[in-house]
Amino acid sequence: MNLYQIPEWFYAYSVFLQFLFAIVTAFVAYYSYRIYQISQERDARLFSFSFLFISVSYWAWLCLSFFVLEPIGKFTYSVNLETASFFELVPIYIHLTFFIVGLATLTYKRLGIKDNTVYYLILALTLPFLFIAYRKVDFTYIISTVLLIFIVSLYIRDYIKTKNKPVLILAFSFLLILVSCICFIYGDNSHGAYVAGHIFLSAGYIIILIKMLAIVKHEWKKTK
Amino acid sequence: MNGKKRNKVEVINDILKTIQSKHGPIKSSHIMFKSNLSYEMMKEYLKELLEKGFIAETNVKKSKTYTVTEKGQLFMDKFRTVDEFFNSFGI
Numbered sequence: 001m002n003l004y005q006i007p008e009w010f011y012a013y014s015v016f017l018q019f020l021f022a023i024v025t026a027f028v029a030y031y032s033y034r035i036y037q038i039s040q041e042r043d044a045r046l047f048s049f050s051f052l053f054i055s056v057s058y059w060a061w062l063c064l065s066f067f068v069l070e071p072i073g074k075f076t077y078s079v080n081l082e083t084a085s086f087f088e089l090v091p092i093y094i095h096l097t098f099f100i101v102g103l104a105t106l107t108y109k110r111l112g113i114k115d116n117t118v119y120y121l122i123l124a125l126t127l128p129f130l131f132i133a134y135r136k137v138d139f140t141y142i143i144s145t146v147l148l149i150f151i152v153s154l155y156i157r158d159y160i161k162t163k164n165k166p167v168l169i170l171a172f173s174f175l176l177i178l179v180s181c182i183c184f185i186y187g188d189n190s191h192g193a194y195v196a197g198h199i200f201l202s203a204g205y206i207i208i209l210i211k212m213l214a215i216v217k218h219e220w221k222k223t224k
Numbered sequence: 225m226n227g228k229k230r231n232k233v234e235v236i237n238d239i240l241k242t243i244q245s246k247h248g249p250i251k252s253s254h255i256m257f258k259s260n261l262s263y264e265m266m267k268e269y270l271k272e273l274l275e276k277g278f279i280a281e282t283n284v285k286k287s288k289t290y291t292v293t294e295k296g297q298l299f300m301d302k303f304r305t306v307d308e309f310f311n312s313f314g315i
Contacts, residue, residue, distance in 0.1 A: 043315045155314055211313070
């Protein structure tokens with residue numbers, strides 16, 4: 001069973017994009033933590049940690065692409081999960097586990113429940129199955145899709161309540177990330193799905209990056 | 225007041241501004257009136273602000289008075305950025 005099937009022509013682009021995702025999510029995590037330090041708001045801390053977990057997942061993905069994936073066939077890069085060594089499995093598990101933990105943390109934050117038991121319940125209902133599931137990549141992206149459906153619908157609910165346009169834009173960016181997860185479900189046996197997944201993911205993170213840069217620019221102008 | 229419901233960070237900023245505008249210790253009743261809050265809300269917010277270290281409480285005779293700490297001052301200085309971040313990311 002292969003992890004992903006990456007077309008040879010897209011390999012370099014995918015590494016670059018994974019680096020971009022890792023940087024953007026790390027930047028969001030860092031800035032949110034700064035906001036937490038100023039405001040001492042629990043929600044800002046949760047937001048920061050969720051993006052930190054997602055960033056760790058992308059750094060692991062980058063390591064995976066660099067060190068683990070190898071040419072299989074004439075035009076494809078991949079890795080076989082059944083024959084992979086322990087050291088090859090480590091970045092794979094870090095990537096999949098931290099992606100689920102990051103989205104679970106974000107879902108918990110969006111639910112607005114101040115009870116850690118709910119958070120542990122979400123993790124207990126998702127993480128253990130990753131280690132026993134046969135199709136681990138499919139499982140990760142199906143669970144991520146479910147969590148993202150919750151995140152997007154909660155953002156839309158907030159928009160209907162507050163009519164706050166930035167929230168609607170954010171809902172759209174997470175919708176793009178959701179679509180990318182659906183694409184990645186088919187990424188283990190389709191070149192096109194893997195490429196499409198990266199394109200949707202890039203679009204989602206570019207929106208988030210633009211929003212972050214607007215805030216940073218505004219702050220920078222004020223301190224000038 | 226523009227009639228729009230204030231979010232949490234706006235209320236916190238209003239309370240801190242009210243305390244600071246007194247240029248010295250202020251009683252909770254003054255904070256309540258000037259920040260336009262109910263007694264229950266004000267009690268909750270003051271408790272939270274004390275926990276966060278944004279304000280300091282002093283017992284003067286039988287009543288409590290409040291002053292803004294350095295941490296509270298930093299929050300006021302960065303309020304616009306914090307508010308924009310919370311609005312943009314739906315926090």
